[in-house]
Amino acid sequence: MERRQRREMAGKVFEAVALAATVFGLVVLAMLLFDVARRGLGVLSWSFFTSYPSRFPEQAGIRSALLGTIWVMALTALFAVPLGVAAAIYLEEYAPRNRLTRFIELNINNLAGVPSIIYGLLGLELFVRGLKLERSILAGALTLSLLILPILIAASREALRAVPMSLREAAFALGATRWQVIRHQVLPVAFPGILTGMILALSRAIGETAPLITIGALTFIAFDPRGPLDKFTVLPIQIFNWVSRPQAGFHARAAGAILVLLAVLLSMNGLAIYLRYRLQRRYQW
């Protein structure tokens, strides 16, 4: 009887520890959100979105930074997603299991852990100087694409692996070619998972500052970027600059910009959850 009580006790203690760990994370997040909201809500106005940076904190806005972020993210998605998904399909569905593919897999996993500033240095030499793209949106997007490719590939492979083998075998048994199996059976089922991985990877990219500063993204831009070869700045760089200014007015602007960045991030994640929910219901077996 006593032993049983002790066992039950141990179970309860573990549950409490696990609960405390969960609550800890949530409390820190809530405090952070509360603090930023308290400082930043006051500056959110229409002119905050339509104004360029300024030396006067009360006139400074995020127009060029927000547009830059949208441009860079759109191009990054355009480059990274097809490459990442195609690489994942090859590795999961086509590649033979041998030393070479294991070596490639190992390298992709290692690349996911490389500090982002290294990608910045690579981007500087390869895109900015090598391909002479200068400090353009295109160079930034290509650099960020490299940065998130490993994450995308890993997530897409995970999604492909989750597709039951029986589904493929059934299709093969009916005489479908490999491409037909992938196109009509595997991809549609794996699509929601791939989409989630894609959004998570882009969420990582949207907050990156270091690689973009390395390739020479700018801080003061008082015009709208109009094409992929234009100079640009992004929200994290603008936030970083405002936070380090002496005037308290800039700190409030930084908090406001953080709120905007959070809103963009959350709506991206929200979209992923919505799409996953909608698409998942359609494929049941």
Add this chain to the structure above:
Amino acid sequence: MNLRSALAAWVLGLALVVAACQPAATPPATPPASQPGGEVQPAATPAPQLSGEIKIDGSSTVYPISEAVAEEFQKAHPNVKVVVGISGTGGGFKKFCAGETDISNASRPIKTTEMETCQKNGVEFIELPVAYDALSVVVNPQNDWVACITVAELKKIWEPEAQGKITRWNQVNPQWPDAPLTLFGPGTDSGTFDYFTEAVVGKEDASRGDYTASEDDNVLVQGVANDRYALGYFGLAYYLENQDKLKALAIDNGKGCVAPSEQTVRDGTYQPLSRPLFIYVNRKAADRPEVEAFIRFYLTQGPALAKQVGYIPLPETVYQLALQRFEARKVGTVFKGGPQVGVSIEDLLKAEQ
């Protein structure tokens, strides 16, 4: 969204990018022939409207001034795109000497190694002082035992030998209390760190390492404001914005105590902790009309703008001398490649002539 539409969206996106990368369609080269018998059109002579792009990068200390000048200049010349980046004085010179930027912001004069890089790449530069910056040494407002500190005492606190040894106030000066001494200062990547160590310890980058370091001066402000026994140093602008939370010490450089203020920085008595800030202009870029106009604008409107963003303008004559220097396209540095402490920029510019 199914696969097909996703693919279609991607192809469309890529097509848009490729299209946007193409050079804009050039207008027809030949003007329409004048109508025979028609009235003779007066030759169109539009006012030379400036356009183009001016690329500026470099020191974060000089950034607020260049940002302010760029903001005002663009209001006057909406077709000129002025962009300003922050990559530190050293990082800025790397790009500048590679010919990637037109103007480099610098919180110290160019170094010999950087000049060699510039020379190797055929980049000549014009050096122009734009404002003063001062470093402030600050303590907590509750600190009632010190109002003035000598350079020797600062050296005793900050030199590398002090590491682990000078940890209490009375070790620096026996009249000060037997209380812990907590130190705050910028990290080693900062130009402020370079300058302070050179000015106080006597050797660039020679500093103790056991202090709270941050590249963000606002962190240092918070640190000193929350600790009664703290001492720290950073740019004067950060003290001026936080005067209710901090107390700035007067500095005794052998000629009595001098508190940091616009007056004492301008007349050169707040030494050795005040320094000039510079911009370096690429000699080739200087002949582009938009860059030329920008520099003239900088040296005439810059003083007032520098003051607005918390810096101290140089004496009027210095701007005139700098402008002359620019108009004469005089290349090179008046410094000999190393940061010099306690020099009057006015004397140097005059000596040059």
